[in-house]
Amino acid sequence: MRQAIAAAKTVWECVRTVSGDNAYERYLAHHAQAHRGTVPLTRREFYAQMTEQKWSGVSRCC
Amino acid sequence: MGRKVLGVVLAVIAAFAVGGIALQRDEPINALWIVTAAVCIYLLGYRFYAAWITAKVLSADDTRASPAERLNNGRDFVPTHRWVVFGHHFAAIAGPGPLVGPTLAAQFGYLPGTLWILVGSVLGGCVQDMIVLFLSMRRDGRSLGQMARDELGPIGGIAALIGTLMIMVILIAVLGLVVVNAMKHSPWATSTVAATIPIAIFIGFYLRRLRPGRVLEGTVIGVALLVLSVWGGGLVAQSESLRGVFDHPGAPLAMAVIVYGWCAAILPVWLLLAPRDYLSTFLKLGVVALLAIAIVIMHPVLKMPAITQFVDGTGPLFTGKIFPFVFITIACGAVSGFHALVSSGTTPKLITKETDVRLVGYGSMALESFVGIMAMIAATLLDPGVYFAINTGAGVVGAAAADAVRTISDWGFPVTVEQMQALAKEMGESTLFARTGGAPSLAVGMASIFGTSFGRGLMSVWYHFAIMFEAVFILTTVDAGTRVGRFMVQDLIGQVWKPMARTSWYPSILISSTLIVAGWGYFLYIGVIDPNGGINILWPLFGISNQMLACIALSVATGILIKKTNWKYALVTFGPLAWLALVTTVAALQKIFSADPKLGFFAAASDMAAKLAAGALPADRAAVAPQLIFNQQLDGWLTVFFTVVLWVVIGDMLRVAYRSVRGLPVPQGSEALYVRSQLNGAAGDLHGVGTASEARA
Numbered sequence: 001m002r003q004a005i006a007a008a009k010t011v012w013e014c015v016r017t018v019s020g021d022n023a024y025e026r027y028l029a030h031h032a033q034a035h036r037g038t039v040p041l042t043r044r045e046f047y048a049q050m051t052e053q054k055w056s057g058v059s060r061c062c
Numbered sequence: 063m064g065r066k067v068l069g070v071v072l073a074v075i076a077a078f079a080v081g082g083i084a085l086q087r088d089e090p091i092n093a094l095w096i097v098t099a100a101v102c103i104y105l106l107g108y109r110f111y112a113a114w115i116t117a118k119v120l121s122a123d124d125t126r127a128s129p130a131e132r133l134n135n136g137r138d139f140v141p142t143h144r145w146v147v148f149g150h151h152f153a154a155i156a157g158p159g160p161l162v163g164p165t166l167a168a169q170f171g172y173l174p175g176t177l178w179i180l181v182g183s184v185l186g187g188c189v190q191d192m193i194v195l196f197l198s199m200r201r202d203g204r205s206l207g208q209m210a211r212d213e214l215g216p217i218g219g220i221a222a223l224i225g226t227l228m229i230m231v232i233l234i235a236v237l238g239l240v241v242v243n244a245m246k247h248s249p250w251a252t253s254t255v256a257a258t259i260p261i262a263i264f265i266g267f268y269l270r271r272l273r274p275g276r277v278l279e280g281t282v283i284g285v286a287l288l289v290l291s292v293w294g295g296g297l298v299a300q301s302e303s304l305r306g307v308f309d310h311p312g313a314p315l316a317m318a319v320i321v322y323g324w325c326a327a328i329l330p331v332w333l334l335l336a337p338r339d340y341l342s343t344f345l346k347l348g349v350v351a352l353l354a355i356a357i358v359i360m361h362p363v364l365k366m367p368a369i370t371q372f373v374d375g376t377g378p379l380f381t382g383k384i385f386p387f388v389f390i391t392i393a394c395g396a397v398s399g400f401h402a403l404v405s406s407g408t409t410p411k412l413i414t415k416e417t418d419v420r421l422v423g424y425g426s427m428a429l430e431s432f433v434g435i436m437a438m439i440a441a442t443l444l445d446p447g448v449y450f451a452i453n454t455g456a457g458v459v460g461a462a463a464a465d466a467v468r469t470i471s472d473w474g475f476p477v478t479v480e481q482m483q484a485l486a487k488e489m490g491e492s493t494l495f496a497r498t499g500g501a502p503s504l505a506v507g508m509a510s511i512f513g514t515s516f517g518r519g520l521m522s523v524w525y526h527f528a529i530m531f532e533a534v535f536i537l538t539t540v541d542a543g544t545r546v547g548r549f550m551v552q553d554l555i556g557q558v559w560k561p562m563a564r565t566s567w568y569p570s571i572l573i574s575s576t577l578i579v580a581g582w583g584y585f586l587y588i589g590v591i592d593p594n595g596g597i598n599i600l601w602p603l604f605g606i607s608n609q610m611l612a613c614i615a616l617s618v619a620t621g622i623l624i625k626k627t628n629w630k631y632a633l634v635t636f637g638p639l640a641w642l643a644l645v646t647t648v649a650a651l652q653k654i655f656s657a658d659p660k661l662g663f664f665a666a667a668s669d670m671a672a673k674l675a676a677g678a679l680p681a682d683r684a685a686v687a688p689q690l691i692f693n694q695q696l697d698g699w700l701t702v703f704f705t706v707v708l709w710v711v712i713g714d715m716l717r718v719a720y721r722s723v724r725g726l727p728v729p730q731g732s733e734a735l736y737v738r739s740q741l742n743g744a745a746g747d748l749h750g751v752g753t754a755s756e757a758r759a
């Protein structure tokens with residue numbers, strides 16, 4: 001049972017990562033580790049930047 | 063040892079299934095044979111060929127730090143678990159191409175297309191995607207165009223840029239045509255597709271203002287609204303007053319798509335494009351999974367013959383013999399040059415370990431190819447008579463239903479007017495005759511699969527769900543493609559006139575968007591007014607341009623492999639390149655020089671001009687004839703241009719290869735230097751190595 005819950009959690013994390021749902025949390029974690037002492041972007045600013053960046057290249061196909 | 067046993071077992075099953083497909087000539091075959099053969103062949107290719115290429119040809123080295131590790135910035139460069147990158151990459155490469163191509167190629171029977179989807183992907187498309195991904199990763203995520211410039215020289219670079227721009231224009235036009243043909247005189251489809259726009263905008267606001275970045279939440283709400291819109295479309299179609307609002311012929315719908323595309327290109331991405339993409343990705347993954355399950359549950363018998371008489375080149379959907387046109391038509395399901403752009407875009411910046419490219423590059427394309435197999439099954443489980451009645455333009459079989467069924471039955475594929483009417487009624491449409499473009503016939507096939515597996519009462523809802531799914535998919539590509547095209551135009555003009563290169567300068571945005579939309583809008587409009595349905599002209603043109611782009615990508619890869627390894631290893635990309643160059647060139651030459659007006663562009667132009675001069679055309683056709691004549695000539699010159707670009711790049715690659723083998727100086731290229739990876743063997747946890755995991759510690 002415990003294993004099943006752990007597996008479900010892994011799948012859920014995977015879904016969140018693929019969809020970009022936890023991108024901000026991951027950014028915060030990276031920021032806390034790599035840029036200690038500076039102020040991170042807010043959730044709204046981060047989402048705006050991500051969206052702009054994702055769509056400035058070829059990211060969808062035929 | 064275990065590996066060998068697995069390989070032998072897979073090979074036996076694959077041989078058995080392929081043998082079963084090939085030998086069951088006179089009796090109908092079950093789709094499960096094809097599914098089994100496909101899965102075994104993909105696994106064999108992945109397990110052995112892809113593993114050999116990564117180890118020997120590419121010398122993928124997990125002790126070498128990937129750009130994601132070296133340049134980790136928590137945003138675009140992030141070491142990410144390989145299954146997550148696989149998901150990202152598959153969502154990026156999967157588009158409507160593998161749904162449409164196999165549907166059209168089914169006119170040759172199920173066998174030729176199926177074989178090419180399998181062989182072409184395992185030996186060509188998957189290899190191309192994986193190697194381009196690898197090469198770009200070794201070069202800090204450089205784009206295909208940049209790699210062409212660095213590794214071959216400026217000529218290759220410019221050819222790649224122009225080739226990409228042209229394919230984009232043709233691609234968007236043909237996809238727009240598919241959507242327009244699916245909406246033509248269908249209030250249900252039109253209202254549902256129209257409803258996707260306000261839904262996307264609402265989700266855009268939701269993700270930007272209400273709940274910033276809560277992607278899954280927004281997506282689930284949006285998908286629920288989309289499903290509601292399918293149901294709502296049914297109410298619209300039944301309502302006497304509303305039906306008229308959404309019941310339109312092709313031309314105004316095409317204008318609507320053109321205006322929509324222009325708006326989408328100049329509006330901020332968060333408003334329309336980004337939310338639409340979340341919805342389309344969710345639907346895409348969901349429908350692919352559901353379709354696979356439903357095909358296994360239904361295990362339909364394919365009613366289309368293995369091979370039809372149309373291999374001789376007289377096919378009604380498009381003219382041309384099986385060689386080379388089955389390869390040109392399947393395009394994306396087997397090899398897609400376009401994937402090389404994605405493989406050298408965001409994906410290489412996420413790879414944690416070099417050997418991950420096997421799963422991400424090769425694996426994603428294998429899955430994409432499987433989508434093509436499912437589309438082929440959906441097309442060939444229909445009665446062949448029904449398939450041809452839906453997919454053949456009125457210009458070929460006549461506008462009257464009685465004429466169409468007589469012609470198609472005479473081909474040996476019996477169908478009746480009553481049968482078509484009953485089917486149309488079941489699907490909630492007024493007619494299914496001459497609904498060219500592939501989307502309606504695919505939707506009928508998908509509705510039968512879903513209906514049989516999950517409940518038959520809702521056929522019309524399943525049909526319009528499938529149409530909505532295809533339309534959302536396609537409109538995302540239209541939006542994204544127009545935007546990419548806009549950047550390319552800004553880049554190109556910016557080299558001559560600097561201010562244009564500023565991507566966020568509004569006059570530059572307006573000028574470049576208008577240019578690119580005018581480009582594809584022109585081809586879309588001509589396709590709509592063409593009495594033969596337009597697809598028969600545009601799809602081969604798209605196929606040729608897409609395969610040409612694949613040739614450019616494979617040329618770049620071959621050039622690099624020859625410089626980096628020995629020439630024998632370069633055969634893994636040179637082999638597919640030689641075949642595709644042959645196929646593309648033969649197809650292009652036939653489209654240019656054939657004297658058959660159904661096949662050759664110039665022959666068609668002069669044939670129509672002669673008929674127009676002799677007054678042999680009916681009034682409605684005579685009115686559009688001058689435009690069609692001009693268009694055929696333009697298509698002919700475009701094909702000439704594609705062929706020249708193709709051989710310029712191949713020539714440039716051969717020049718570099720010759721110099722490299724002779725030991726003469728060649729462009730040094732831009733491969734990053736070796737840096738030892740600090741990440742241990744396990745390729746990252748699911749959060750992305752170096753971010754969440756280290757923060758927890």
